[in-house]
Amino acid sequence: MEKRQKRRVWLVMAALLFVAAAVLMFAGQGEEPAPPPLEVEFPRRMRQPDRERAERRRTQVLPTPVSADSGTVAERPRPRDPLLAALPRGEGKTAVIIEANALRHSPIGGLLMDCLMRDGGKQLKEFREKSGVDPLQDLDRLVITDEGMMLSGNFENARFKELLGERVSADYGEGARVYEAGENSVTRPDGTTVKRRDTSAIATWNNQLLVVGKSPDEVKAAIDRVEGRGPDEPPAISESSTYGEMYGVLSVEMLSRLIPPEQAALAQRLRDVAKNVELHLDASSDVALVAEVRGPSADDVTDLGKSLGAALSLARIKAQAGEDKDLAQLLDFAKVKPDGDSFTLEMAVPLEVIRERLAICRENRQDAEAALEAKEAPREAGVEQAPVPVR
Amino acid sequence: MSPVLGIAGYVLREAASRKFIMAFMVGLTLVLAVVALGMRIDVIDGALAASRLFGQEVRATIQSVDVALRPVYQASAFIVFYGGILFGIVACSDFAPSLMSPGRIEHLLALPIQRWHLLAGTFLGVMTLALGGTLYGTTGLVLIFGVKTGYWTVGPLVAGLMACVGFAAVYAVMLTMATLVRSAALCAAAGFAVLVGGIIAGHRQDIAKAFEEGVSRSLFQAVTLVLPRLSALAEAAGDMAASLPLEVRSLGTLLVGVFVFGLGALVVGFWRFEGKDY
Numbered sequence: 001m002e003k004r005q006k007r008r009v010w011l012v013m014a015a016l017l018f019v020a021a022a023v024l025m026f027a028g029q030g031e032e033p034a035p036p037p038l039e040v041e042f043p044r045r046m047r048q049p050d051r052e053r054a055e056r057r058r059t060q061v062l063p064t065p066v067s068a069d070s071g072t073v074a075e076r077p078r079p080r081d082p083l084l085a086a087l088p089r090g091e092g093k094t095a096v097i098i099e100a101n102a103l104r105h106s107p108i109g110g111l112l113m114d115c116l117m118r119d120g121g122k123q124l125k126e127f128r129e130k131s132g133v134d135p136l137q138d139l140d141r142l143v144i145t146d147e148g149m150m151l152s153g154n155f156e157n158a159r160f161k162e163l164l165g166e167r168v169s170a171d172y173g174e175g176a177r178v179y180e181a182g183e184n185s186v187t188r189p190d191g192t193t194v195k196r197r198d199t200s201a202i203a204t205w206n207n208q209l210l211v212v213g214k215s216p217d218e219v220k221a222a223i224d225r226v227e228g229r230g231p232d233e234p235p236a237i238s239e240s241s242t243y244g245e246m247y248g249v250l251s252v253e254m255l256s257r258l259i260p261p262e263q264a265a266l267a268q269r270l271r272d273v274a275k276n277v278e279l280h281l282d283a284s285s286d287v288a289l290v291a292e293v294r295g296p297s298a299d300d301v302t303d304l305g306k307s308l309g310a311a312l313s314l315a316r317i318k319a320q321a322g323e324d325k326d327l328a329q330l331l332d333f334a335k336v337k338p339d340g341d342s343f344t345l346e347m348a349v350p351l352e353v354i355r356e357r358l359a360i361c362r363e364n365r366q367d368a369e370a371a372l373e374a375k376e377a378p379r380e381a382g383v384e385q386a387p388v389p390v391r
Numbered sequence: 392m393s394p395v396l397g398i399a400g401y402v403l404r405e406a407a408s409r410k411f412i413m414a415f416m417v418g419l420t421l422v423l424a425v426v427a428l429g430m431r432i433d434v435i436d437g438a439l440a441a442s443r444l445f446g447q448e449v450r451a452t453i454q455s456v457d458v459a460l461r462p463v464y465q466a467s468a469f470i471v472f473y474g475g476i477l478f479g480i481v482a483c484s485d486f487a488p489s490l491m492s493p494g495r496i497e498h499l500l501a502l503p504i505q506r507w508h509l510l511a512g513t514f515l516g517v518m519t520l521a522l523g524g525t526l527y528g529t530t531g532l533v534l535i536f537g538v539k540t541g542y543w544t545v546g547p548l549v550a551g552l553m554a555c556v557g558f559a560a561v562y563a564v565m566l567t568m569a570t571l572v573r574s575a576a577l578c579a580a581a582g583f584a585v586l587v588g589g590i591i592a593g594h595r596q597d598i599a600k601a602f603e604e605g606v607s608r609s610l611f612q613a614v615t616l617v618l619p620r621l622s623a624l625a626e627a628a629g630d631m632a633a634s635l636p637l638e639v640r641s642l643g644t645l646l647v648g649v650f651v652f653g654l655g656a657l658v659v660g661f662w663r664f665e666g667k668d669y
C-alpha cells in the first residue's frame with residue numbers, strides 16, 4: 001500500500017513538473033515572432049533599378065559628326081546622360097552626385113524632410129513662390145564638384161530672370177544661358193537693402209541643368225562638355241558607377257580635409273598612398289556606405305587598409321566603453337576588404353538608429369504645423385463670417 | 392544524497408573504461424591542438440587584420456576582432472549544442488540498459504539504497520560527463536582564441552552550459568525509456584525523437600501556420616507546448632556565444648523550463664522503476 005502511494009506521489013510530481021515546464025518555456029521563449037536579424041545591404045554593384053534609371057536618363061543625342069575630308073557621316077553617337085557629360089574630366093577630380101529625388105522618397109528622406117521643415121514648411125513655401133522651383137518635385141540630382149555645384153531636374157517654371165536679374169546674361173552654345181558675376185540686392189532683417197557683389201557664375205542648360213561655378217569660364221567649360229565640345233577623356237563618374245542614393249569620386253585632398261584633426265596622421269597617410277576614392281551610399285532602407293580607395297602601390301594600400309580597420313576597431317571599443325550604443329552599433333558593420341591595389345571600406349547606420357536620433361525633428365515639425373494651422377484657422381473663420389456686400 | 396553520488400561515480404568509472412568516450416576526448420584535444428597550432432591570427436589595435444590556417448589565408452576582411460569572431464563562436468555554439476546532444480545520445484544510450492541488465496540490477500537493488508537513487512545517480516553521472524566534455528571543449532576554444540586575439544569572452548562557456556541543460560532534458564527521457572524497455576537502441580531512438588521534437592517545439596509558432604486552423608493546429612500547439620524548446624535554446628546559446636542580443640524573452644525562465652521538463656521526465660522514470668519487478 002505504501003509503495004503504491006509513493007508511486008502515486010511520483011506521478012503527481014511528474015505531472016506538476018511538466019505543467020511547470022510548459023508554463024516556464026512558454027513564458028521564457030515568448031510567443032511573439034522574433035524580429036528579423038539586423039542586416040544591411042551594401043551598394044557594391046549596379047542593380048536592376050539602377051540600370052533602368054541610368055537608361056531613362058540617356059536623353060541627350062549629340063548631332064552626328066561629319067568627316068571634313070571625305071564628307072562621310074560617322075556612326076551615330078549613343079544617347080547619353082547630360083549630367084554625367086557635364087562632370088569634370090580626368091583623374092584626381094571630385095564629383096559627388098546626390099540623388100535628391102530618390103533620397104527624398106527613401107525612408108531616411110522622410111526623416112530629413114522633417115528636419116528641413118521644422119518651421120512647418122514656411123521657408124520652403126517662400127522659396128517655391130520666389131523661384132518657381134519646388135525642390136521636392138523639380139530637383140532630380142545635385143552634384144558637388146571641386147569647382148562648384150550642378151543641379152539637374154525640371155526647371156521649366158524657374159524664374160531665373162527674377163532670381164538673377166542684376167547679373168549680366170548671354171546665350172551660350174546651343175541651349176545654354178550664362179549669368180555672369182554681378183551685384184545682388186540682399187534684404188536685411190530690418191528691411192533695408194544692401195548691394196553685394198557676387199563673383200560666382202551660373203549657367204542654365206535646356207531647363208534641365210543648372211551649373212554654379214566660381215567663374216564664367218568654369219560654367220562655360222561644363223556647358224561645353226555637355227554639348228560635346230569638351231575633352232575626350234571619360235567623365236569623373238562612369239555610368240556603371242551610378243548606383244546608390246549618393247555616389248561619386250572624391251579627390252584624396254578633399255577627403256583628407258574631412259578627417260578630424262586628431263586623425264592627422266591618417267589623413268597624411270591617405271594623401272601619400274591613395275589616388276582617389278569612389279563612394280556609394282545606399283539609403284533605400286538602412287544607410288550603407290561603400291568607399292573604394294585605390295592607389296599605385298598594393299602594399300601601401302593594404303597597410304593603409306589595415307590602419308583604417310584598426311582605427312575603426314579602436315573607435316568601436318571606445319564607443320562601447322563610453323556606452324555610446326549608437327556609435328558602437330554603427331561601427332559594428334564597419335569593415336575593410338583589401339584587394340590588391342585597392343581596398344573597400346564598408347560602414348552602415350541602421351535606420352532605427354537614425355529614426356531615434358531625428359525623432360525630435362518630427363515633433364518640431366508637428367508642433368510648427370499645428371501652430372500654423374491654429375494661426376490660419378481664425379483667419380479663415382473670419383472670412384466666412386464676413387458680411388456679404390450689398391449691391 | 393551520498394548513494395546518488397556513489398552511483399554517479401560508478402557511472403563515471405564505467406564511462407572511463409569505454410574506449411570510444413576516451414577516443415572522443417582525445418579527438419577533441421586533437422581538434423583544439425590543430426586549431427591552436429595551425430591558425431595564425433594578426434590583430435592590430437583590436438581589428439582582425441588577417442588569419443591563416445596552415446599557411447592559407449582564410450579571411451581577408453579587416454574588422455573588429457569580436458565582430459569577426461562572432462560567426463566562429465556562433466558556429467561553435469551550434470556544434471557544441473547539437474553535436475554534443477547527438478554524441479551524448481549515441482555515447483550514453485546503453486549506460487542505463489547495461490545498469491539494468493540481468494545480474495547487475497539484482498546486485499544494485501540489493502544495495503541499501505532506494506530505487507530512485509539508482510536512476511538519479513545515473514542521470515547525475517551522465518550529466519557530469521556531459522558537463523566535463525563541454526567545459527573542456529569550450530574552455531579550450533576560448534583559451535585559444537583569447538590568447539591569439541586578446542579578445543576574451545565567457546559567451547562560448549555559457550553557451551556550452553546551456554547545451555548541457557538541453558542534453559539533460561533529452562537524457563532524462565532516454566533514462567525513463569530504459570525503465571520501460573531495456574534496449575540501448577530504443578533509448579537512443581527516444582533521445583532522437585526528443586531532439587527532433589525539441590527542434591520543432593522551438594519553432595512551433597512558425598510551423599503552426601502550416602496547419603489548418605482548427606483541431607489539427609490546436610493539437611500541434613498542445614503537444615509542442617510541453618516539449619523542451621531545444622532549438623530556441625540552441626539559438627539563444629549561439630547569440631550568447633557571439634555576444635549578440637537574445638531573441639528569447641527570458642533566457643533564465645526558458646532554461647529553467649527545459650530543465651524542469653527533464654526533471655519531470657526523470658520523475659516518470661522513478662515512478663516506473665519503483666513499480667517494476669526484477
